[in-house]
Amino acid sequence: MAGLPLSFAEPMLLLGLLSLPVLWWVLRVMPPRPRRLEFPPTRLLFDIAPREETPARTPWWLTALRLMAAALVILAAAGPVWNPQTGLAAATRAPLVILLDDGWSAASSWDIRIKAADELVAKADNDRRGVALIPLSEPARDITMMTGGTARVTLRQFVPKPYSIERVETLPAIERFLKATGDCEIAWLSDGVDTGRGQEFVEGLTKTIADRSLTIFEGGTPAPLALAGAENAAANMAVKVLRRDGGAVAGVVRALDQKGSPIGEARYAFAPQLRETEAAFDLPVELRNDIARLEIAGERSAGAVQLLDKRWWRRAIGIVSGATSDTAQPLLASTFYLTRALAPFADVRLGDRGAPQQVITQFLDQKLPMIVLADVGTLSPEIRERISGWIAQGGVLVRFAGPHLAQADDDLVPVKLRHGGRSLGGSLTWEKPQHLAAFTAEGPFSGLGVPKDVTVTRQVLAEPDSVLATKTWATLEDGTPLVTGEHRGKGIVSLFHVSADMRWSDLPMSGTFVEMLRRIVDMSGYTSRPGAGVAGEATAEMVAPLHTLDGFGAFGPPPSTAKPLQADFRDRATPDHPPGFYGPADGPLAVNTLAAADRIAPIDTSPLRGQRASYSNAEPRDLRGMLLSGSLALFLIDATIVALLGVGIASLLRRRTAAAALAFVLIAPGILATSRQARAENDDFAIKATSQTRLAYVVTGNADVDSIVQAGMAGLTLFLAQRTALETGDPVGVDPAHDELAFFPLIYWPVVPGAAKPPQDAINRIDAYMKQGGTVLFDTRDAIEAAPGDGGAAQTPAMLALRNILSSLEVPELEPVPREHVLTKTFYLLRDFPGRFVSGQTWVEVLPRGEEEEDASRPARGGDGVSPIIITSNDFAGAWAIRPDGQPMLPLTPGEPRQREFAFRSGVNVVMYTLTGNYKADLVHAPALIERLGQ
Structure with missing residues (x-):
């Protein structure tokens, strides 16, 4: 039907509704059934006088009731289906x-x-x-x-x-x-x-x-949402939020560090007609530089994730000018254009007080990653030695030419220079100003546009040699170098052969100048792996995929089709280069699904x-049963009304005692049947739970949480069947207040923040279950929400809810799982117990140590040493949860290689621990046991 998710299997039968007016007329014409009365001969004398009477008719409301019942029968016969299956254009036998x-x-x-x-x-x-x-x-x-x-x-x-x-x-x-x-x-x-x-x-x-x-x-x-074009500006870090359609939409973008821990959140809101908006993080620079992943909360796609590497760091850059303070006016200073060109993507520190060598010393003491020298001439041997050591450790030195540099003689330039330089009207003259040549595809400025209006009137020249071409990043149209650079140790030395102001060239006024400096700043994050065109000890390097995103935005191992890429890769992801991190773990390169300029429509x-x-x-839902049930109910009501009208209301009231007795006779079997059914259900539950070993989980009443936990326990059950000899049945959801818990070796309890405290009945059952040898695994699922520092994990909403639950239980003293604990070796050898998150701790009952127990060296204790309670915050079920197609249901954080595998292994160890106790501890004490037997 138009406008409704409703269809009919036999729509032609709906024509039967046209017969309802005829049925109405027939029912109105037919009189009701005559009433039967005892013959009163004397009463007839009062009715001797004739009088006109109107024939009795069926009441209109009773007729309407019957028509409604008939209409429901017709609708049911037409085969109505709510939310019908998707259909195709027409019935056909074609493929x-x-x-x-x-x-x-x-x-x-x-x-x-x-x-x-x-x-x-x-x-x-x-x-x-x-x-x-x-x-x-x-x-x-x-x-x-x-x-x-x-x-x-x-x-x-x-x-x-x-x-x-x-x-x-x-x-x-x-x-x-x-x-x-x-x-x-x-x-x-x-x-x-x-x-x-x-x-x-x-x-x-x-x-x-x-x-x-x-x-x-x-x-x-x-409509899908996406992120693109993250920028770490001076005031904040902003990222573009993109969408396909219009309408008023708002949400949250989350910022995470390399380990998946949250750093901050930023809200975004779309105006009704816009398909692009912005989310901005107002955080200190130090925190912004720690952001490795931005993601739209609630959006499961790789496009909703923006990965960041060192290129998005806002670096502190020192600028030193060789001009004297009495001649360097604000608009004429050599630092004026540099400051404004670097400000959008770096924190500029201007050394405008003191001699250049003093300022350089200050910057070196501050360990800045990049220093720009604008027309700084001769440097003392001590300063040159310190700068060389700083470059070897990864520093980036950028120099600009000028009168002072043209007359200087030091080795802190990438090429050997001629003294005097070249200018219009000089000994090495041009007939006209020179334009820039196109940037080479192999150089660090590849892809940048060449402005046609930029000219050079003066430059310092490089002495020609065999390696000059490999050190040249940009040239003029006559082939002379404009920018040169080389790699030294882990750092880079670069030289602009023109001044940083307008005296020698109008390059500083162009947008290309800004982008050239941006490229050099980006290279400062990869000085151990320089980009193409940087000459020296290293050349352009290929980096292999480290871990990549799947289509849902979750980290995983790289697919077999992923190929290495160049360390200066800047394009969007492709089938050969899926989004993710490439290169070494200490300095990976980020590849994103969308490029900064991409938009969706x-x-x-x-x-x-x-x-x-x-x-x-x-x-899809078949409505025939519902309609037929409604029709039957209306017919029963009609029959009841007819019966009441036939015997009379007063007669019915006189028979109320009989009616009550009849009602009791009818209801009593139902009550007894309900009781028998409840007992049968309890028996079925017991048979199901004891016929096969099963894992259990607490049903919280939160539909989202329960569905994930059910899928997680099913995933763990499947993993147990694949990797061990244990074949458990389907997991069972339990209500501690009503269900018998003794059948299950392990109960997984997902803690829901803000949930009401379970009734005392449930608490008593859980307490008895734990004392009788059962184990309850409480999972707060909030490891990434914990505030940094000691005690941060104890203040989360889920942990407060867990405290509320445990306040009425007799809980033993707990400790983080020690390295020698049996839980670390019941099946797999584990050091920690990751789930969907890795930063949370797992807590168990404290093991006896020293003289705390009479025979502390004996591995077996009461309850066979199994802790009755295990507490974690790593969201085990979230990592175990799988969809019907076998794919993970939720992404991992931070998505380290094999994290999901180790999460399943953690689950296997917990299950084996609860089933077998601490028998593995005997292996640890085997030498001592053999020695005792020998004695």
Whole structure:
């Protein structure tokens, strides 16, 4: 039905509703059933006088009741379905071809898209039609026709890609397949986002499919959000938040450090008509420089993540001028243009007081990563030695020419210089000012535009030698060097062969000057791995992927298709270079899904002729049973009313005692049946729990938490079956206040912040369970929310809720799991117990030490040494949770390599610990035990 998620299996039967007016007329004409009365002969004498009477009719409200019952029967016969399955353009026997958008923009609603595709495949399978699946991210993939069953298995193997897909590149393969297949039915499951060349794809697809049937799925899902263009400015760190559609939307961007710990949050809000806004973090520079990841809260996609490396650090840069203070006026000073060019991306420290050598000494003492010398001439041997050592350790020295440098003679320049320089009208003259030549593709300034209006009237010349070309970063049109540089140790020395003011060139007034300095500043974060074009001990280096993002924005090991890239890579992610961190862990290079200039927009599918459908996340619901039940209830009400009218109300009241007795007779079996049913349910629960070893978890009543925990316990159960000899049954959700807990060796309790304290009944049951040998694993799931410093983890809302629960329990003394604890070696050898997070601690009952227990060296204790309580904040269930397709449900923080594997191993150790006790401790004490036996 238009406007409602409702459809009918047999819509023609709705024509039966047209008969209701006729039924109304028939029911009004037919009189009600006559009442039966005892014959009163005397009473007849009072009615001798004739009188006119109106025939009795059925009351209108009773007629309406009967019509309503009839209408419900007709509606039920038509087969109504609420939230019907997605349908195609028309009924056909032709094969089904599904085009699937599987880029990052489809990740946030991936389950809904896979569900829609699965419904289409299931329907085609029922009709015994072939199915072809075409992910639009894989132009080289072979397109084959398969059966419905095979297609459903293949569909569950698809995952969203963490980069923007190029749909256009799949058109040739689609065209070849359609020509070979002939007639078919096509469904395009679109994400509605155009990240580039979308219109070209739509036009190409229009020609390719010709007159074949087409259904386009779009809408019905939240619009994806993305981050791009993070900038660490002077006042704050800002990042662009992008979206596809309009409307008023607000949210939060979170900042995390390299370990996944939170640093801060920033709110964003979209104006109704805008598709771009900004989130700004007002934090100190030191904290901003620690940010390694920005992410949109609640958005699960690689596009909603912005990774940051040292290039986003706001570095402190010292500027030293060789000009004297009485001649350096504000607008004529050699530092004026430098300060304004560096200010947008660096903290500039201007040495405007004291001699240049004194200022340089101050900057070296402050360990600044980069120092700029503007026309600084001769330096003392001591200063030159200190600067050389600073460069060797990773410092970046940038020098600008001028009259003082032209006459100086030191080795703190990348090339040997001629004295005197070159100028218009000099001994080495130009006929006209020189323009800049194009930047080479191998140099650090590759990709920058060359301004046509920038000219050079004077420069210092480099002595030609065999390595001059390798040290040249930029040249003039006549081939003479404009910027040179080389690598020394871990640092860089660079020289601009013109002055930093307008006397020798108007380069400082151009935007290109700003970008050139930005590139050099960026290189200061990678001085151990210089970019292309930096001559010296090292050359351009390739860095291998460290860990990469999947389509959902979670870190994981790099895929086998990921390739190394250059250390100065600045482009967006590609299939060969997925987003993530590349290079060494102490100084990785960040590659993001979107580049700073990228924007997203809705894709226009209007040129395509076909049916439009929308995604639906709701399950189909057959309404026939509900309508028939309602109709039956109305008929029963009608029968009751007719009976009441037939016997009379007064007669009914006189029989109230009999009615009460009858009601008791009718209700009593129901009460007894309910009691028997409750006992049967308890018996079923006990049989289910004892027939096979099962893990249990506490049902919190929070639907989101319970669904994740259920999936997590199921994931751990599957991992146990795959890696151990233990085959546990499906996990069971329990209510401590009502369910018997003695059947379960381990109960996982996710703590929900702000939840009400369990009733005393539940507390008593948990206390008895723990004293009888059971173990409860409390998980506050808030490791990343803990404030830094001692005691920060104890002040989180979830930890306060846990304290509220434990306040009524007899809890033993606890300690972080020691290195020698049996829990670290019950199955796997572990040092710590990561979950979805890694920064939280795991607590167990304190082990006896020294003389605390009479035989402390004996490994076995009461309860076989198993701690009745385990507390963690690392969100075990979140790491264990898997979706039906076998993929992780939640991303990890910080997403270290094999973090999820070690989270599962932690779960295995906990289960084995609760099942087997501390038998592993015997191995530790084996020498002592053998020695005792020998005695």
